[in-house]
Amino acid sequence: MDRETQSEAIHEAVEAMADRLAEEKEHLTDLDSAIGDADHGANMNRGFQAALERLEETDGDPAELVKTAGVALVSEVGGAAGPLYGGSLMKASQELEDGITAETTVAFAERYLETVEERGKASVGDKTMVDAITPAVHTYKKAVEVDDHDPLEALGKAVDAAERGVAFTTPIRAKKGRASYLGWRSVGHQDPGATSTLYLLEELLAVATEYLDGEVEVDAETEVDPEELEEPAVEEAAVDEENEEGA
Ligand SMILES: [Mg+2]
Secondary structure, eight states: OHHHHHHHHHHHHHHHHHHHHHHHHHEEEEEHHHHHOOOOOHHHHHHHHHHHHHTTOOOOOOOHHHHHHHHHHHHHHHHHHHIIIHHHHHHHHGGTTSOHHHHHHHHHHHHHHHHHHHHHHHOOOSTTTTTHHHHHHHHHHHIIISSOOHHHHHHHHHHHHHHHHHHTTTTOOSSGGGGGGGGGGTOOOHHHHHHHHHHHHHHHHHHHHHHHHHOEEEEEEEOOOOGGGGGOOHHHHHHHHHOOOOO
């Protein structure tokens, strides 16, 4: 894909994400009203509509476009979520300066996760968006770097891993954010941030499939072998991240 096509794909991905969040606004609000302050659906919808508007007025390289979307999210989503969704996108966009390749997308994904963890001071098992992002990023990295899958196939596996991560948030107690104030009463509720993260990844996969199809048919629901995803080598990847990435 040339740079122009990559930029077009980013526009389209943000549009798909904005549409999806508009559709899921009520559902995200319901999830957030159970364990938070019932604003996640409205905040994400507003943020992505703003990102879409800004991108419609912007031409540029992939890195610039992703950064622009991040800036819009920071200013429009508000609260704790703005810096987590938008700031992490801004930071990770630096990894796309050479365009979109298997290598740069792995770096992007790792930088995104690292920034969310740092800013949210959250780890796996805290019942946050980190529980969706971590398995997705580790699975993506392993699929590309260890198993030599192409990025589209790897992304399909990553989305499936994120889905498992979202399911994992339901039976555990929240340790971060507003939900943690509920203590044990947070058990049994799915985390809204992990859920919206999954929606974003699903839309990214749908658009990536449009642009990269012909080589691989990816259906995250049916074609991923769960056996392969059981142990995403969490510790190893975390160590690599620290060694490879500066601030
Ligand atoms: Mg909230």
